[in-house]
Amino acid sequence: MKIIIADSLPDSAAALLREQGWTVDARAGRPAPELLDDIADADGLIVRSATKVTKALISAAPQLRIIARAGTGVDNVDLGAAEENGILVVNAPGANSISVAEHTCALLLALSRHIATADNQMKRGLWEKKSLRGAELRGKTLGILGLGRIGCEVARRATAFEMTVVAYDPFISTQLAGDLAVELLSLDELRTRSDYVTLHIPSTAATVQLIDRAWLTQCKPGVRIVNTARGDLIDEVALLEGLTSNQVAGAALDVFQVEPPMNEELIGHPNVVATPHIAASTKEAQELVGVETATCVRDFLKSGMVRNAVNFPTVSPEESKQLQPYMVLAERLGSLLGQLTDDRVEGVGVRYYGELSEKKHDMLVGAVLVGLFKQVLSSTVTLVNARSTADQRGVEVVESQSSRSRDFTSLISVKLYTNAGERWAEGAVFAPNEPRLVLLDGVPIESTLQGTLIIVKNSDQPGVIGEVGTVLGKHDVNIATFALGRGPSGAVGVVNVESNDESGQLKDQVIEELQEIPAVSDTRTVRF
Ligand code: NAD
Ligand code: MLT
Numbered sequence: 001m002k003i004i005i006a007d008s009l010p011d012s013a014a015a016l017l018r019e020q021g022w023t024v025d026a027r028a029g030r031p032a033p034e035l036l037d038d039i040a041d042a043d044g045l046i047v048r049s050a051t052k053v054t055k056a057l058i059s060a061a062p063q064l065r066i067i068a069r070a071g072t073g074v075d076n077v078d079l080g081a082a083e084e085n086g087i088l089v090v091n092a093p094g095a096n097s098i099s100v101a102e103h104t105c106a107l108l109l110a111l112s113r114h115i116a117t118a119d120n121q122m123k124r125g126l127w128e129k130k131s132l133r134g135a136e137l138r139g140k141t142l143g144i145l146g147l148g149r150i151g152c153e154v155a156r157r158a159t160a161f162e163m164t165v166v167a168y169d170p171f172i173s174t175q176l177a178g179d180l181a182v183e184l185l186s187l188d189e190l191r192t193r194s195d196y197v198t199l200h201i202p203s204t205a206a207t208v209q210l211i212d213r214a215w216l217t218q219c220k221p222g223v224r225i226v227n228t229a230r231g232d233l234i235d236e237v238a239l240l241e242g243l244t245s246n247q248v249a250g251a252a253l254d255v256f257q258v259e260p261p262m263n264e265e266l267i268g269h270p271n272v273v274a275t276p277h278i279a280a281s282t283k284e285a286q287e288l289v290g291v292e293t294a295t296c297v298r299d300f301l302k303s304g305m306v307r308n309a310v311n312f313p314t315v316s317p318e319e320s321k322q323l324q325p326y327m328v329l330a331e332r333l334g335s336l337l338g339q340l341t342d343d344r345v346e347g348v349g350v351r352y353y354g355e356l357s358e359k360k361h362d363m364l365v366g367a368v369l370v371g372l373f374k375q376v377l378s379s380t381v382t383l384v385n386a387r388s389t390a391d392q393r394g395v396e397v398v399e400s401q402s403s404r405s406r407d408f409t410s411l412i413s414v415k416l417y418t419n420a421g422e423r424w425a426e427g428a429v430f431a432p433n434e435p436r437l438v439l440l441d442g443v444p445i446e447s448t449l450q451g452t453l454i455i456v457k458n459s460d461q462p463g464v465i466g467e468v469g470t471v472l473g474k475h476d477v478n479i480a481t482f483a484l485g486r487g488p489s490g491a492v493g494v495v496n497v498e499s500n501d502e503s504g505q506l507k508d509q510v511i512e513e514l515q516e517i518p519a520v521s522d523t524r525t526v527r528f
Helices: 011-018 032-041 055-059 079-084 097-113 115-123 149-160 174-179 187-193 213-217 236-244 264-268 283-303 317-340 361-373 386-392 464-474 508-515
Strands: 002-005 023-026 044-047 066-069 088-091 141-145 164-168 196-199 223-227 248-253 272-274 345-354 396-402 410-418 421-430 434-440 443-448 452-458 477-487 490-499 520-527
Touching (some): 032 055, 044 283, 055 079, 066 283, 079 088, 088 283, 097 196, 097 248, 097 272, 141 149, 141 187, 149 164, 213 236, 236 248, 236 264, 264 272, 317 345, 317 361, 317 421, 317 434, 345 361, 361 386, 361 396, 361 410, 434 490, 443 490, 452 464, 508 520
Parallel strands (some): 002 044, 066 088, 141 196, 196 223, 223 248, 248 272
Antiparallel strands (some): 421 434, 443 477, 452 520
């Protein structure tokens, strides 16, 4: 396993991955062409904000399975290209929230008390008390845009300063806001009531340049603005105009449209406090972020456990552990049916019975589709792009569930709808964690789902088992298990075999001779 750490991360992150015996290439700031070469055989990539994970970089990494952003915002990762290539993208949300919230408070205070200007003057030997008269935070209204992880932490701290805290966040409940003593307002109300506005929203198509000329013009005169979220949320030209006209009394910026910023006039403005994107740069946050990111990468590459996913539904470690054997079962059922059909697949139906009916179906259906498509597609299909692969191929996916437990605590039933009819398989997990087939094309049968299986369809008459055994024996093929099932339309045999041939492969002749047995109507080999 090879992991590239392309930006600066604490040593503990690399150490955690090296403990697995993996190769970790941790070098920040390497030139882009070098990174393109290094990533060619990498399984994982970890970045902070400096490295831009572009389509070109992703295309240069055919083995890449996970991109981890050591931080919150994933705007430096081309999520579309990652999904197209079936690459999981994870981040470390929350690990740096406290640091960012504290930095936001530092900026609120710095703005109100002219800390940066005062310090600068002192260093130049000046003692200009009069020009440095500040304003208290107490009694002022703080408008928070985005009451997420960081917004909430800022709200808690602002309340301690005895500020009135209001917020705009259409995706948050009034209950949560009420618990924080925050009043939820419309964007317009927030703008006209706030003495200070602080931004804690992501950069999206809906939020880019949200703070533009019109917005600033309609704010309370003398508003002070803090941005520790993303630079492109603010129109910097409009902000400078607002500062020049005194409509905006001050701005504290940690993030910029272009970083490092080009807008010298804005940075140099006397009422601007600027920091170089350091809100999350504390020893504590970087340690937490680094370890959390490396742990996500390790757990995914080692055992397929998905956490903090940006482009896939995420589950708790405990839930992931419970789901794991069913993920294997789901993938094997998809793979089995994919190998049993030569016809055009038009739809897939997945039904969950029993306890499984309450679990994360997106992951299970994803596993069925991975099993199915990896038989037929040359491109990489993973949990991340399994659904979109089905959509692109016009394969309809229908899911359903029933709390009825049938004969097993949980059961997965998969039907493949093809232009030539249906194929149907059901499976359950037997103790300790073994995926088992329990029904094939309506015939109850109990077979393992591993190694090599020969699946024989035959008419239900005496002597067939003997004949199958004779052909296999003749070709030196060991039978590990032989499962039989009988249904109204005939019998099914599932033979788990081991070939003694040097190549370990079953010769075509074996299948041909099985096919010649008069009672046998169809013989297939399935491999997992
Ligand atoms: P979060 O996802 O927990 O919270 C974002 C909140 O914004 C959510 O509650 C969401 O409902 C809300 N939101 C989304 N679109 C909105 C809209 N159009 N209007 C109003 N609200 C909207 O994110 P977070 O971890 O709190 O991070 C917030 C921001 O801080 C992000 O932009 C992140 O990239 C940035 N950040 C910066 C630094 C730094 O070093 N400066 C560090 C960490 C995070
Ligand atoms: C983040 O999104 O976490 C921040 O921008 C911090 C960073 O990684 O620099």
